[in-house]
Amino acid sequence: MSDRFIGTYDVAVCGGGFAGISAALAAARQGKRVVLLEKQYLLGGLGTAGLITIFLPLCDGYGRQVSFGLAEELLRLSVKYGAEDKYPENWLDGVGTRTEKDKRYEVQYNAQLFALLAEQLLLDSGVEILYGSYVVDAEVEAGKITRLYVENKSGRGEVFANSVVDATGDCDIAHFAGAPTDTFRQGNLLAAWYYYTDGDGYKLQMQGASDTPEREKTGREQTPLVARRFGGLDGRELSEMTCLSHQKILEGWLKKRKSSPEAVISTVATIPQIRMTRKIVGEYELSYTEEHTPFEDSVGMVSNWKRRGPVYEVPFRTLYSKQVKNLICAGRCTSVDETLWDVMRVIPCCAVTGQAAGTAAAMTDDFSTLDVARLQEVLRQSGVVLHERDLPREGATSKANA
Ligand SMILES: Cc1cc2nc3c(=O)[nH]c(=O)nc-3n(C[C@H](O)[C@H](O)[C@H](O)COP(=O)(O)OP(=O)(O)OC[C@H]3O[C@@H](n4cnc5c(N)ncnc54)[C@H](O)[C@@H]3O)c2cc1C
Known part of the structure; x- marks a missing residue:
């Protein structure tokens, strides 16, 4: 018996954590038909169902905001009706303009409220959300994913999409599709939040x-x-x-x-509190030592939640492997070295890579041939600052106070 037909889309986003929310929003805002496939019945992933409710900094710790676009939009959404804790005074009316030396732009938000608000935002943007839908396999022909196999209450079905965003956190789709991946060999410590x-x-x-x-x-x-x-x-x-x-x-x-x-x-928590599992081996692997390194194909910037000072430009090439042409990764499964992984896995970084992946997915079904300048232009128009050289000099990169 053949599998049930679920639908045909421009973009299928697999996983509805912060990366998937950002990717689906970004793709839908480009006017594309988008489906978000989420195995839980709640958006937000670790950031809601996992009770990890601390939106780590968008800034470098020296008063300079470095992550913009959806990272900032979702941070603001998370505290739209008030924060639980860690609410730096006056950043809300001045993100990017203040130069507070001792406060980072991070907040603690209410998980359930954020999930509901994010859902509303996605529905208003025209994203179709399929909850309770576990992507269990992917079929690849001529180097492209031709269908995703999805299991939900209706049984097993098929989703067809021009491009696919892997925002599962665990790089499940890349694994199913046979793209090169790597695992976190050291293993995670137990968490019990x-x-x-x-x-x-x-x-x-x-x-x-x-x-x-x-x-x-x-x-x-x-x-x-x-x-x-x-x-x-x-x-x-x-x-x-x-x-x-x-x-x-x-x-x-x-x-x-x-x-x-x-x-x-x-x-x-209703999902396992696990930090790092599997990631894509992309066309480029960003390393911990590459702070303040300019990349011409940067799709956004992130800071280091552990240390004040470092700013990383995120190369587009860290999001995909040529081996599966229409698959792009976002969130805690992008191509970074083992040390940077612990930095890149956090919420603001997931929003940055999610926005880039979703925007790119709306533009092509072959990421290695995408005109990156065109992608960057769309990201810029959506409020993303791509390069450290475009930031105000104030705050600088001095580690003197770190
Ligand atoms: C103990 C702990 C503490 C942390 N502390 C912080 C912190 O203080 N601040 C911070 O910013 N970050 C923190 N993090 C990290 C951060 O919460 C996550 O890394 C981040 O939220 C990951 O977002 P994501 O969208 O990439 O993945 P996830 O949040 O994992 O989302 C993936 C989504 O995909 C769905 N999914 C997975 N597989 C499939 C599939 N095959 N089919 C369909 N759906 C699927 C999942 O249900 C989930 O909703 C912490 C993490 C842990 C574990």
Whole structure:
């Protein structure tokens, strides 16, 4: 029996985290017919269902905004009705113009509200959202994805699209399509973030260290929750990881309850809190040491959430491999070296690469032949600043205060 026909689109975006939201919006704003395929029934990925609600900085830490376009639009959307925490005074009326030396443009937002607002934005832009839709395979002919296999409540079906954005976070589509990928060999530490409510309100409890060498250098101890590390690409392992995370939440809450008996667990994550899993081996691999390096094919800039100072221009070539011509990656699965991966995986960077990928996907079904100057022009018109040389000099690149 042949698979059910779901639809034909200009652009299929797989995954509805921050990268997928940005890609779908960007493509739809170019007037294209876009479908967003998301296996959950909520947008935002780790940034909502995963309870990772800290929108890390758009700025370099010296008062210069470096990420623009949808990164800024989504940051503003996330705090449209107020922030939970970390709300630098006056940035909202002056992002990009202030030169605050000691405050970075980061906020803590409400996950559920953001998911609803993002959904509204996508629907208003004409994106078709297919929730509960797991992309399980891709068929490739003559170097292009010709159909995506999708499973949802209706059974198994087929989606046809000129170009495909892989915003699954795990590079699932590239893997299915046989594009070159690489995995995070070191493995992830366990995280067990949850929300609780006590007499003072709704609060985020962050549990579980991250691999942050800069902090380690300061001597502050980072104790892992468990000795084990997780690759994040094995179904059984992810379930074990989730159970361990739940146990740690329970332990943490029972301990907390001793000192604040009114504390109750409010929300636990409904997707695994995993940082890095699989990424594309693109036409270029951006490395940690390439801060302040100009790239003529830059599609936007990001800063380093761990360290004030560095600015990275993101080359278009980090988003695709020539081996699958109509596939482009965005979010935490772009082509960067192992050290930069921990920098590029965060929310603002996902929005930057998502916008670039979605815009490009609206323009071509062969990324290696796309006229990058034309892509850059569209990105510029959408508010993206592409090069560090186009930023105000103020704030500079000095690491003196880092
Ligand atoms: C413990 C932890 C702490 C973190 N702390 C921060 C922080 O403080 N600030 C910050 O900015 N970032 C932080 N991050 C990183 C950040 O949250 C994520 O890397 C980022 O949100 C990833 O966005 P994404 O869109 O690339 O991927 P994801 O958020 O993973 O979204 C991928 C989406 O695709 C869907 N999907 C996956 N596979 C398929 C498929 N085959 N078919 C259909 N749908 C699919 C998923 O359901 C998901 O919705 C943290 C991450 C972790 C784990």
